[in-house]
Amino acid sequence: MTNSSDDRKDLAVSQDAHPILPDCKKILVSREEFLKLLGLSLSGLMGLLIVAPSAVFMLNYLFVPSRHPWIKIGSVDSFKEGETIDVHFDDPDALSWEGVTRRLSTWLRREKNNVFTAFAINCTHLGCPVRWEAGADLFLCPCHGGVYYSNGDVAAGPPPMPLHRYPVRIANGQVEIQMRPILTEG
Numbered sequence: 001m002t003n004s005s006d007d008r009k010d011l012a013v014s015q016d017a018h019p020i021l022p023d024c025k026k027i028l029v030s031r032e033e034f035l036k037l038l039g040l041s042l043s044g045l046m047g048l049l050i051v052a053p054s055a056v057f058m059l060n061y062l063f064v065p066s067r068h069p070w071i072k073i074g075s076v077d078s079f080k081e082g083e084t085i086d087v088h089f090d091d092p093d094a095l096s097w098e099g100v101t102r103r104l105s106t107w108l109r110r111e112k113n114n115v116f117t118a119f120a121i122n123c124t125h126l127g128c129p130v131r132w133e134a135g136a137d138l139f140l141c142p143c144h145g146g147v148y149y150s151n152g153d154v155a156a157g158p159p160p161m162p163l164h165r166y167p168v169r170i171a172n173g174q175v176e177i178q179m180r181p182i183l184t185e186g
């Protein structure tokens with residue numbers, strides 16, 4: 001019992017003798033105090049560098065509304081009724097260093113007159129790009145044999161849901177599409 005009490009006293013004395021925080025008055029005259037300040041400052045800086053990116057990401061995610069601009073992809077008359085074609089265009093929000101990843105695409109189908117459907121090119125199973133087989137009137141996924149009908153519904157294979165669609169509108173004779181991030185099953 002006495003020993004334990006003595007140990008605690010020794011620990012308290014030891015902490016008093018070597019406090020963790022530097023004594024500001026002695027920083028310029030004591031190497032030990034200066035090194036303590038330097039060590040604490042560097043630890044704080046490293047902590048800040050580790051935490052800051054996550055904090056900025058979280059704040060950006062929570063408070064900055066994401067933009068989904070309408071993108072012009074061609075005049076209405078340039079698409080034939082009943083045809084599904086692969087349309088490529090640039091992401092207007094892309095940054096200069098994004099290179100080829102700024103190129104986006106969609107499978108666009110002109111149903112009739114001004115009715116268009118824009119399908120995401122990615123399979124809803126694990127995201128492989130699907131291709132349109134005009135002869136069979138089907139979308140085929142090369143990865144695991146997923147098959148979709150021309151309206152995007154699943155015809156066969158592992159895809160858990162129909163192809164994703166993007167909003168489409170006609171404005172001033174132009175077909176416009178609104179691209180949004182999509183999630184696959186994986």
Ligand code: FES
Nearest residue numbers: 123125126141146
């Ligand atoms: S990714 Fe298309 S079927 Fe698996």
